[in-house]
Amino acid sequence: MRVTIRDVASKVGVSPMTVSRVINASPRVSDETRRRVQGAIAELGYVPNRLASGLTRRTTRAFGVIVPDVGNPFFTLVVRGAEEAAWRAGYHVILCNTQADLERERGYIEDMLAFQVDGLLVAAVSDQSQPHLKLLTRNGVPFVLIDRSVAGFKTDLVQGDSVSGARQLVQHLIGLGHRRIAMITESDEVSTARDRLQGYREALEAAEIAFLPELVVETSTVDPRLACQATLDLLDLAETPTALFAVNNIAVIGVAEAARARSLEIPRDIAVVCFDEVDYASRFHPFLTVMSQPAETFGTIATQLLLDRLAGRVAERRRVVVLPADLVVRESCGAQLPVS
Amino acid sequence: MRVTIRDVASKVGVSPMTVSRVINASPRVSDETRRRVQGAIAELGYVPNRLASGLTRRTTRAFGVIVPDVGNPFFTLVVRGAEEAAWRAGYHVILCNTQADLERERGYIEDMLAFQVDGLLVAAVSDQSQPHLKLLTRNGVPFVLIDRSVAGFKTDLVQGDSVSGARQLVQHLIGLGHRRIAMITESDEVSTARDRLQGYREALEAAEIAFLPELVVETSTVDPRLACQATLDLLDLAETPTALFAVNNIAVIGVAEAARARSLEIPRDIAVVCFDEVDYASRFHPFLTVMSQPAETFGTIATQLLLDRLAGRVAERRRVVVLPADLVVRESCGAQLPVS
DNA sequence: GCCAGTTGCGTTACCGATACCACAAATGCA
DNA sequence: TGCATTTGTGGTATCGGTAACGCAACTGGC
Structure with a gap:
């Protein structure tokens, strides 16, 4: 046929x-x-038939991109950047959506290996992704980590500056007079969550504000529903926080929902900031103050690193690219904006 | 290695x-x-090595899913549904994001063919996708169209009820007293846009409201920026509309932006409704009244149809599944909601 | 007109896995 | 015990391409 x-x-x-x-x-x-x-x-x-030609040549001119959630605007843009750069270089991109599930991640990594992709871009689920990634090294398939590092893995990496970004966000809140600042985060097996918590602590420390463990709520995975519940718990504290830092754009959705459920108005009753743009939603009220990362650039640079390896133009050692984030002040933090 | x-x-x-x-x-x-x-x-x-095993067996147990924009929450959910169903059946999904670009769509279809996928799910860019799809039939690769039909193609199809959905949305607006209702739509080479325009006209006709061509603005592709400009144009009319129907969840973002740019409050100054949930954003203000489609079900059913074909359990003729949409009344239409 | 180099195309072997057949050893049953 | 069947394993050809090589026919410089 x-x-x-x-x-x-x-x-x-x-x-x-x-x-x-x-x-x-x-x-x-x-x-x-x-x-x-x-x-x-x-x-x-x-x-x-690329199965056939891939067999004889030792290349498929395709690579895999593995992300936890394509629906997350951050990763959507990462993927777009990667696709764009790959396309220009004559490579094709196979997209895999793990839904932050380790099982599925392993499945997709095996799949990509099975399809003989020339390399991969991986935004790993967590540090527990380590065994899957070992499969790649054992088969000699190059890959670049995106957004998250994985404990004990010394490969090429493109990440944001989570520590400094979080510190700036929290400092901004402190500058607005907040002292009781809560954080909604996720498992500390995810490097970005770990780093952002660290930035949060650093900002508090610099302002000589005591770190209160009860103000940090960790959800098992990042999900609006869980974040909403976590926020409600925070709002049930005897002494409620006056400001909230959400670990990313997904968690903040739950925060906004919880505020609404309690009839709290942002930022009048509570200030809110988060990491990453919320894309379309950031054009809606509450207009969120965020630490914006150049998501598309994550994708293009990671692709570049990978293409370099594939072409053998290898800086033998691992390369780590840290992309700076930008504080975008909107309304949710309660800052008085100059009339534009 | x-x-x-x-x-x-x-x-x-x-x-x-x-x-x-x-x-x-x-x-x-x-x-x-x-x-x-x-x-x-x-x-x-x-x-x-699946390249090798795929050569001898005549199957890769993988299929492609081609969508115009994975960042669109509707398609994100379609993909999730498809992945879920495929996974359960022991199939793997390769995701392709065309960015509504015909060139790229053709490239991806060729790629999927080249990788010998067993079948495809395709949300086509427009009627102009026809030549690419012909490649599939000529190579005997089964596929199911999702969301959009393609003129002159009689294949399995899973779509929403755009005509009736649009009619209901507009009738709802009419019921609230609106007579001057504008529509932001996209190229009428996209079947859903065509159908929704038709539903819009039917609703007007049933209420004996004249159809005014100047109240319908068509953007070349669906994009918040273009929709924003289109809305601004509408708001510049001598007699401005009192209500706005956006063809989908992406267009409505631009509508909200335009309203804000003109300092119009939704729904006080202008009512807004659209097709499809805006996902995360629909939890933000303005709380949009939408025609909600069961996006995930689109994916699971389309996968089911495809798996049936692959298994040879073929209803020889094409099968068309039409999934009903649900009117979800929130605040943007200006309806008085009962206190919950 | 001769020989070296080029051009245009075909032959053969092989990439890594599997379908199909073969076959020795173990097992079952009378 | 004898013969049919089952069990466990290996050999060979093949899937659809391509690398490597071969080789006629043409080209051109002397």
């Missing part, structure tokens, strides 16, 4: 090898033959 | 064939041998 190179060859009356040469733009084919072969390819709708 | 079946075989001291049997859970292997082979597989980190 599927059209093969032999179908094309016999239609034109040449050998499969000649068709192969036309496909791969080899110069050793006469113009006349080339034209006839191209005609047959178009007419039959022939598409070369 | 890559571990092959021969590496495993020679390590254990059996033939590759025996290893293959272990991988594929053939019963004709002694427990003893099976254990030793499995040990070697784990130890070497061997992952079977």
Whole structure:
């Protein structure tokens, strides 16, 4: 049923090898033959079988991108950046969505290995992704970590400056007069969560504000519902926080929901800030003050690192790229904005 | 570098064939041998080469899902539903994001063909996707269209009830007293846009309101910026509309932005409704009244149709599944909500 | 006109896995 | 014990391409 190179060859009356040469733009084919072969390819709708060509050449010119949640605007942009850069370099991208599930992550990594991709970009679920990633090194497949580092893995890495970013966000809140600042975070097996908590602590320490464990709530995974519940718990404290720092754009959704459920108005009753743009939602009220990361650049740079490795232009050691984040002050923090 | 079946075989001291049997859970292997082979597989980190096995068997147990924009919450959920259903059936999903670009769509369809996927789910860019899809039929690869039909293509299809959904939304606005209702839509080469415009017209007609062409603005593609500009144009009309119907969740973002730019409050100054949930954003103000579609179900049902074809359980004719949409009344339409 | 170099194309072997067949050893049943 | 069957394993060909090589026919410089 599927059209093969032999179908094309016999239609034109040449050998499969000649068709192969036309496909791969080899110069050793006469113009006349080339034209006839191209005609047959178009007419039959022939598409070369990459399983077969991937077998003989040792490359598929494709790489996998594994992210925990394509629906998260941050990762959507990362993927877009990666796709763009890959496309320009003549590579194709296979996208895998793990839904932050380790099981699934392992499955996809095996899949990518099975499909013989030339390399991978991985935003790992957590430090527990380590065994899956070992599969890659053992098979000699290069990969670049995005956004999150994985404990005990010394590979190329593109990440944001979570420590400093979080510190700035919290300092901003402190500058607005807040002293009782809570944080909604996720498992500290995720490097970004760990780093942001650290930044939070540093900011408090610098302002000589005591770190209160009860003001930090950790949800098992990042999810609006869990974050909402966590926020409600915080709001039930005898002494409620006056400001809230959400570990990312997903958690903040739950925070906003909880505030609404308690009829608290942001920022009048409680100030809110978070990491990452909320994309479309940041155009809606409450207009969130965020630490904005250049998500698309994460994707393009990671792709560049990977392409470098594939091309053998290898800086032998691992390369770590840290991209700065930008404080975008909107309304949710309660800052008085100059009239624009 | 890559571990092959021969590496495993020679390590254990059996033939590759025996290893293959272990991988594929053939019963004709002694427990003893099976254990030793499995040990070697784990130890070497061997992952079977699917390029090779895909060549001999005629299946890869993978299928492609092609959508215009994974960042669109509607499609994110479609993908999630498809992944879920595929996973359960032992299939793997390769996700392709066309960014509503025909060129890219063609590239991805060729890629999927090249990777010998067993089938595809396609949310096509527009009617102009027809030539790409013909490639699939010519190569005998089954596919199911999602969300959008493509003119002249009689294949399996899972879509929403756009005509009736749009009619209901507009009727709802009319019921609230609006007579001057504008619509922001996209190219009428997209079936859903076509159908929603039709529903809009039907609702007007039923209420004996004249259809005014100047109240319908068509943007070339669906994009918040374009929708924002389109809305501004509408608000510049001598007689401005009192209500606005956005063709989908992306367009409505631009509408909200435009309203804000003009310091109009929703719904006090202008009522707004749209198709599709805005996901996270619908938890933010303005709380949008929407026609909610069961996006995840789109994915699961489309997958089911595809799996049926792959399994040969074919209802020979095409099957069309139309999923109903639900009017979710929130605040943006200006309806008085009962106190909950 | 001769020989070296180029051009255009075909042949053969192989990538890594599996379908199919073969076959020795173990087992079952009369 | 004898013969049929089952069990466990290996050998060979093959999937659809391509690398490497081969080789006629043409080109061109002397």
